[in-house]
Amino acid sequence: MTAQAAMATIATAARAQFHDLLERHRKIVFKVANTYCRDPHDRADLAQEIAAQCWRAFPGYDAQRSFSTWMYRIALNVAISFVRGAVHRDKHSVALDEELHDVATDSAPESDERVRELYRFIDQLDALNRALLLLYLEDRSYREMADILGISETNVATKISRLKQRIRADMAPDNS
Amino acid sequence: MELDDMKLAWQTLDRRLDLQNALNLHQFREGKLDKARSKLRRLYWAKIVQILFGDALIYFGIMSAIRHRDVPHLLACSLFMLAYGLLTVIFGGVTLGKIASIDYTAPVVEIQKRVGALHRIYALASLCLGLPWWFLWIAIFVLEMRANLGVDLFITLPTFIWISGATGIAGFVATAWYLRRRNARSVAIPDDTDTPRSLREAKGELEEIERFEKM
Numbered sequence: 001m002t003a004q005a006a007m008a009t010i011a012t013a014a015r016a017q018f019h020d021l022l023e024r025h026r027k028i029v030f031k032v033a034n035t036y037c038r039d040p041h042d043r044a045d046l047a048q049e050i051a052a053q054c055w056r057a058f059p060g061y062d063a064q065r066s067f068s069t070w071m072y073r074i075a076l077n078v079a080i081s082f083v084r085g086a087v088h089r090d091k092h093s094v095a096l097d098e099e100l101h102d103v104a105t106d107s108a109p110e111s112d113e114r115v116r117e118l119y120r121f122i123d124q125l126d127a128l129n130r131a132l133l134l135l136y137l138e139d140r141s142y143r144e145m146a147d148i149l150g151i152s153e154t155n156v157a158t159k160i161s162r163l164k165q166r167i168r169a170d171m172a173p174d175n176s
Numbered sequence: 177m178e179l180d181d182m183k184l185a186w187q188t189l190d191r192r193l194d195l196q197n198a199l200n201l202h203q204f205r206e207g208k209l210d211k212a213r214s215k216l217r218r219l220y221w222a223k224i225v226q227i228l229f230g231d232a233l234i235y236f237g238i239m240s241a242i243r244h245r246d247v248p249h250l251l252a253c254s255l256f257m258l259a260y261g262l263l264t265v266i267f268g269g270v271t272l273g274k275i276a277s278i279d280y281t282a283p284v285v286e287i288q289k290r291v292g293a294l295h296r297i298y299a300l301a302s303l304c305l306g307l308p309w310w311f312l313w314i315a316i317f318v319l320e321m322r323a324n325l326g327v328d329l330f331i332t333l334p335t336f337i338w339i340s341g342a343t344g345i346a347g348f349v350a351t352a353w354y355l356r357r358r359n360a361r362s363v364a365i366p367d368d369t370d371t372p373r374s375l376r377e378a379k380g381e382l383e384e385i386e387r388f389e390k391m
Contacts, residue, residue, distance in 0.1 A: 030193045057281050070281060077280040077287045084291070084381060114185035121182070128388040131284055136179070137186040150283025151389060159388075164179045171178075 018058050022051060025071050032075040035122060035134050036083050046082050050075045072135065072148045080127040121170060132159055219298075220275050227268035233261025240319050249330045250322060253315035260305075260312055267301035288385050296378035307351060310344040 022029075029050050037043040053074050061070055122130055128149070135145045142160075146153045237258025244250035274294040278287060314337070321327045329336055 027190065027193065031190070034189070034193060053280050057279075060281065073282065073284060073287075074280045076284045077282075077291075080284065080288055081291050084295070114181065115188055118182050118185040118189070126384055126388075128284070128288070128385065133182075137183055139183075148284060150285040155389075160179075167179050167182070 014058065018055060021067055022054065025068055028068060028071050028075055031134065031138070032072075032079050035130055036079040036127070038123075046079060049082060050078045053078050066144075069144055069148055072140075076131045076134075076148065080131065083127060117171065121167060124170070129159070129163065132156070133163060136160055136163070216275055216278065220272065223268045223271050223275070227265050227272070230261045230264030230268060233257055233264060235261075236319075237261050240323070244322070247328075250319065250328070253318050256312065256315045257319065260308055264305060267297070267305060270297055271301065285385060285389055289382065292378060292381040292385060295381060299378050307348060310347040310351070311341075314340045314344060 029047050032050065033043045033047040037046050054071060057070075057074060061067070122133065125133060131149060132145065135148060140148070142153045142156045145156045149156070151159075237254050237256075237260075240254035241251055241258060244254055271294065274290065274297055278290050278294065280287060317340075318329050318337070321329055327333075
């Protein structure tokens with residue numbers, strides 16, 4: 001086997017391994033894209049950008065570490081940079097009703113209302129607090145959230161507690 | 177609704193997302209990942225071109241300064257071109273350095289700080305490299321006329337220099353006035369209206385990260 005053929009075999013194996021991991025963790029890509037983009041085309045672009053960045057960074061991935069943590073970091077970094085890009089800034093401020101066409105299918109009215117409130121709340125948050133909320137809703141441990149975001153566990157706990165207070169205040173019957 | 181109720185809504189979304197996006201991953205197969213180009217990659221190549229352009233200006237600026245070292249107004253034009261070339265290379269190099277420091281696998285807060293710093297330097301470079309063009313084109317045109325046709329416009333056509341200079345000043349003032357007016361209208365980040373909007377937005381990003389980092 002020539003060196004070129006050996007390299008090609010290694011590249012094919014790496015690609016297969018990456019696709020397998022991406023398939024298993026694909027929800028991370030879609031959830032992050034869904035949290036940061038309302039427009040379906042932007043969402044698809046963002047999902048593709050996240051997958052592309054993961055593929056580029058994959059050679060440096062340390063298999064001893066959690067793949068999901070690694071992927072969350074990339075996905076959130078790409079998403080936050082994506083929505084902060086000047087070109088997209090205006091396109092993202094879409095009316096909430098447009099979103100409802102996407103989420104209001106095949107579901108009970110009660111859960112639709114919950115989803116609407118969830119989106120309404122997410123839309124009020126800045127990019128970093130959105131990341132924190134997403135990780136909390138994904139049941140990630142405080143340690144993992146701290147690792148992904150790059151802040152201390154105590155800070156994560158404080159911020160989650162503040163988010164809870166904010167939700168209570170926002171969702172109080174007087175405000176809805 | 178409490179944060180834990182939101183988890184129920186999130187789980188509802190989770191099920192729907194899985195159905196909606198079951199087929200979407202096909203686009204990531206068949207080699208399409210390699211072809212995808214990120215915005216940072218495009219910015220990287222744009223900066224390489226910028227540095228090459230700056231290098232060319234430095235080269236022509238030096239050559240011209242040597243050739244016209246005894247003619248003060250032509251020497252001034254050459255030094256202006258040289259200084260602009262240096263500024264172009266410096267901003268291009270700093271931006272490339274910032275791009276190189278962005279590794280998306282690092283923690284979010286750290287990387288977003290770097291991205292914010294990149295936006296700030298990019299906004300500053302756009303301003304510092306954009307405004308001088310109101311005058312730089314005159315210097316380049318004068319030096320080109322001297323080099324290619326042997327005509328010194330300062331001597332043969334001083335009216336042209338005066339009119340171009342006056343147009344440059346008017347354009348410079350009008351651009352500055354427009355930027356100020358646009359900033360004053362911007363309500364998104366209302367502080368510090370003398371700073372261009374792109375710079376204030378970059379500053380706003382960095383402040384948001386700082387706030388998030390604090391307990």
